[in-house]
Amino acid sequence: MFELLFKHYSGSEPPPQITHKLTAIQNAFRSKKIGNQLLVSGALNFGNNVGWFSLPFSYHSNNKQQQNIVIKFNILPTKMDLDSDLQAIYYRLDADYPLWRFAFSNSTESTADGKRQSNNNFPLLWLARFTGLREKFEKNIRILLNAPHSRLVQVDRRVKAERLKGKLSVALQEKLEQDFSNQHYYNSYATRRKILSLDTPENRFIKMVLQHAHSQLGRFLHLVAEANKKPDAQIFAASFVTQLNSWQKTLEKYLYHPMFKEVGSFKGMSKESLVLQQKTGYNGVYKVWHELKRYLDVMGSQSSVSMKTIDELYEVWCFLEIRRILLSSELGFREVEQKPVRVGHSGPEVKFDDVLADSYIFTREDGLTIRLAHEPEFTETSTPVRSWLNKHKPDIVMEATFADEFKLMWLFDAKYRIDNKSEDSEQDLVPADAIYQMHRYRDALIHIEPAGEHSHKSRSVYGAYALYPGANNQNKPLSANTYSEAIDSIGIGAFPLLPSADNDKGCIWLKTFLQKQFATIPTTPAPLTKDRYLLEDSARIPHHGMQQVHYPDLTMLITAAPEQGRDQTYIDSFKQGTAVCYHTRLEATERINLEKNAITEVRYCVIATVVAGSTEREAKYIWPVKSVKLVQRNSLNIQQTGIKIDDSDPRAVDKYWLFEFGPAFELPQPITGFCTEHHEVKLTTRRSLVHINRFDKVEPVYSAVMTYHL
Template sequence: MDLQPSGRPKEELLYLETDKIYFTIKGKNRNCEIDDKDVDGRGYSISYEEKGVNLIVYTKKAYFFEYENYELLIEKKDKDIDLSFYHENKDIRNKITKNRSGSLSGIVTFKGEIGYSDLVIKVNGKDHFIIQVEVFPAKIDYRKDYIAIRSDVNEEIYNLAFDFLKRTYSLGGLSKHKGDSLSEYYSILNYIFEKLKKALKTITTMPHHLLVNERKVVSYHKLKNATSETIKWLEKRPEKLVKKKDKFLPVEALEVRKKVTLDTNENRFLKFIVKSILFKLKELRKRYFKLERIEDSSFISRLEGFAKTMNKYLTSTFLKDVGQYHFRENLSMVFKMAVGYNDVYKYYLMLQKGLTLNGELFRLNIKDLPLLYEYWCFIKINGILRKNYNLISNDTVKVKNNGIFVALKKGVESKVVYENPENGERFVLSYNSKMPSETVGQKPDNVLAIDKIGEKATYNYIFDAKYKLDGASKGSSYEKHNKTPGPKEEDINTMHRYRDAIVHNNEETGRYEKIVSGAFVLFPYEDEEEYCEHPLYKSIDTVNIGGIPFLPRATKLMEEFLREIIGE
C-alpha cells in the first residue's frame, strides 16, 4: 500500500515569462504565516538588466523561508538561446543544472541566510533580469527579533570597544593614535551623534561646578565679611589703617567670598572636545568641495546640521564663559564617573582613535542566522553581566594597526572577566572554551566559570546556543511529553553528554571528577511565561539541565538565572 503524502505539497510560488524564457519557483506555500504589516512589498522584486525585456509576472506575493527546499525551473522559448544562472552562494549556484533541452532546473535551499538574495538569469552570457527574493526566518520574528539581534550585536560590540578604550588609553596616549581618515571620522560621528547630543544635553542641565574663593579689595564700608585672610592682608599693609578716635579702621581691605564657578578644568576639556568636533566638520566640508564632484545635498545638509548643533553648545550654553583647556596627564574622575561626562568622553575616545571594528564578526555574512544567533548569545550575556558587575578584562577586543579588532570567531576561545562588587568574587564568561576530557575534547559555546570565596572548586555552567526549536506539532511525541514548544530533545541530550564527558583528574584522590555544575540550551522562543511550565525548564531545578528561551524580547528568565547562580 502506498504511503500517504505528508506535509504541504509544492505549489507555484512565483511564475513569470519574458519573450525568451519561462521562470518558475515551486515550494511550500507559507504565505499565511507572514503578517503583511511586518514585511515590505511582495517578498520579491525584479530588475531588468537587458533592454526591451517584455516581462509578465503572474504572481502577486511569494515569501521564502530559511531551510526550505525550492525547485527552480528556467525554460527557454527558442532552441538557439543559451541559458545560465548565477547566485553569489556557490552551493545554490551549483544546484541549478542544465538538461538536454538546454533548460535549467534544480532544488535549492537558502539555509540560514536571512534577508535579500539575488537570483540572476542570464541569456547568451548576459544578464537578462534579476529576481531579488527576501528570505524570512522560520523560528523567530523577522522584524522584531532578527533586526533586534543584529542591532544588539553592533551595540554590545561597540560597548565592549568603549570599555576597552577607557581602560587602555590615557588622554595623552590617544593624541598619538588619531584616526587619519575624515570619512571614517564622519561615519563614526554619524553613528554616535544622537547619543552625543543626549549626553551634552544632560551636562548642560547639571554641569560640573566648583565652590571657589573670590578675593577682592573693597572699600571699608562695602566690606561684608572679614576673615582671617582679611586680617593677615591688613597686617602686611599698615598704611591702609587710619586712626579715628581710639580705633584703627581700614580705608580698604581684602574681602574673600565663596562663589560657584563653572569654569572648571573638566568643563574646559568639554569645550575643547566640542571645538575639536566642530573643527573636523569644517575640515571635512572644505575637503568635500575640493573634490569637485556632483554635490550631495543630503550629505551637506547633515554635515551643516552637525556643525550647527556643535556651535550652539559653544555659543548658547555655559561653555561660552569657560576658558581654554590646559593639558593634564591625569584625567579627572568626573569624565570617568559623572553622568553625561563619561558618555561624552567615550565618544571622544571613539572619534580620536578612529574606531574601525574589524574581525570575523564583521566579515561574516550577517545573513547566516544560526552563527549570528550564536554570536548574539555570547554578546548579549555579556551585556546582561555588564549591567550589574564590574568588567575586569576582555580579550574579545584588541588593538591592531588598522584600528579596533574584534577577536570573536567560531572555534577560537574568547574570555571576559567580571567581578561582583558586593563580595569581590570573580567569574569568567568564555566563548568556545576547550574543556578537559579524557576522551573526545568538548567545546561548548558559552561557559560561565564562577570562583566562590573560600572554596577550591570552580562552578562551571554551560550555555549552548542552538538556533533550533521544536514546535510541538500536534500528535508528535514531543507534544505528548512537553505540550508546548521548546528546545530539541537531542540538544538536551548533548547537555547531558557535556556534564558526563567534561572531567578533570583530582590529584589528591586520583579519580576523575565532573566539573560542570549545569548545562543549558539557549534557543529562540519568545513566550517565557508559557515556557515556565515546560518540563525542560522545570528540569533545571531538579537536575540542573534544561533549556532557557533567549531572544531580544525574551531575556527575563536568563537574567534571573544569572543573578541566581552568581549570587547563591
C-alpha cells in the first residue's frame, strides 16, 4: 500500500501524477481530496517479481514549478534467501560466463504487471566459446608479430652526391659530371630503390582489429564503472572488471609494438587476400575476428548496462549445475567441443537443420552421448522434433543418444519461485503452473521419423521436470521428494535445486536422479540401451483403448516347473504342445529385476521340458499368449498348476503370473542347451528364433534388466 499526501493543494494547478512507464502501475493509484490536501493512494502486487522497483511521480510546488521524484526500493521474495542465492549464482556464472549476467540496453525492470522481455544480446552458448576465442585471438597475434608479412616497394627520394651508392645509371653519371664541371657540388639527385615494407593491407587490417577491440572494451569498461555508481545497481564482480582490464592492457601492448609504427590506416581491400586466408597467424586472426566482433560490437554500442533479473540468472545457474553433474566422476562423461552447422539464413536469422545443433556434447566410453542445450526453439519447421500451432522454448533440453542411435529427451524448466501452499507442507513446493508447463512441453513436442512417403510421429519427451529453489532436506532418500511418485509414474515432476556455496548440498536429489538414469549396471558390462528406459511406467502410458508395446513379438523362453509332485497330465501337456497356461511366482521375477512391463508385453512363450530318460531339457513348441494376469496362488486350480495346495499353505496368498495360451505350433527346430540345474528365462523376439537351436545362442532383449537364473 502506498499513500502520498500533498499538502496545500488548491486544485488550480495540475494534479500530481504517477509517471511510471506501465499503464497498469498508473491505474493502480487513485486521488482523493481531503480539505486543502490531496491523497494519492494505491496498492501494488509484485507477485513473484523481485528486484529493484522505481516509482516515479511528479507534482507542482508552490512556485508552480514541476517537481519530479523517484522512489526506489528493493523487492525481496518472502520464501527465499535472495542475497545468499545471488552470491552462489554469481560465483558460478562469473567462472563460466563472465559476461552473460549483464543485461544491455536498459533491460526491463521487475514490476507488478509488465512481462519481462530481456534484451539478450549474448546467446549463452556463444559466450561459452568467448574465452576460447580470446585465447586463439591473442595466440595468432603473437605468431604474426614474430613473423610479419611484408612486401617489396619502390621508394623514390633525392640524396646528395656523397650519399649515392651502388651502380649508377648512365644518365645519372652524365648529370653528376656536368654538375661537378659547373662546381654544383650540393645538388640532390633522384634515386629509386626497392625495400621491404610492413605497411601492407593485411597489417593495416590487423591494426584496425586491435584498435577496434581496444576501443569497444574501453567503452564497455566505462559503462561498468558508471553502473557501479548507481545505488540500485548490482555491483559488478571485481574479478570480471579485472579480467576486462587485463585484456585491454594486452591489446595496448600489441598496439605499441614497433611493427605498427609504420603501418597506416585500414581503408579496405580491393580483392580477397591470400595472406589473410592462408598465412599462419593472419588466417587465425581473420577467422576468430568475425565471431569475436559480435561480442565487442554489442559491448561498445550500448548506452547503459545493468544486471539480468534473478529468474534469468537462476535459469542459467541450473543449466550449469546439470552440466557439472554430468561431468562428475559418478557419471564419467567427457565434454567435447560442439560447433553449430549453419545451413541457411532467413533475413538476419541463422537457421539450423537441428534445433539442438548449438549445444554441449558429452560422451562416455560405453557409447552414450548426451547433448545439453539452453533454450532451443521448437517450431513447425524444426527437425527432427517439431511443434504445431505455436513455438516452444524450454529452458534446458538434455538429449541422450545410445549406442544403437536411439534417442530420448529430458526437459528442465527453471522457476525462481516457491508455491504459497508450501506453508502447509513439510517441503517447499514448486508453483502449480510450472507443473502445467511440463505437461504442455511433453504433449507439444513431436518427433518426426521419415518412413517412405509418410512419416511416423512419436512423443519425443521422456521426462519433463521443473527446477525451483526449495530449501528441502535432501539428505533423505530420493523417494522423500514430494514429486517422486509422479516422476516414476508419468515422467512429470520437479526437483528442488538450491544455489549454495557447497555445490552438492542443494542438488542431491537431482544428482541422484541423473545417476539413476545414466549409471551403468555393474552386472551388465554391455552399454546402456533404450530397453532399460522403455520399460518404465512413464513410457508405457498409451491412449485409452490402446496398448503400448516396444516388441510386438516379444517371446519368453523359460524352463517348465519341476515335475516332482505334479500331475502327469499337466507335465505331458507341455511336452505335447497342448498346455493352455503357465504360471511363475512374482517374487522370482522381481528377484532377477524382470520388470512387470516386460512381462505384460510377452506375446509368445517357449517352454523347455525334461527329455524322457535324460536330464537334458528341450523346447519344441511356441505358444501365443492370449493374456497375462497377476493372480493369487489359491485362485489357481490343479489344471492350471499341476499341483493342488490348500489355503493353509504359506504359498496360498503369494502372487503369481498366469500366462493363458492359444493353440501351440512347432518351432522350426527344437531348442536345447538349457541348464540342467537351474530354472532359466530369457526374453527375445519370435523372428530371432528362426535359425536358433541352442539356448545360449538366443539373442536377448531388455538385456539391461535380464538375469538367467530364477
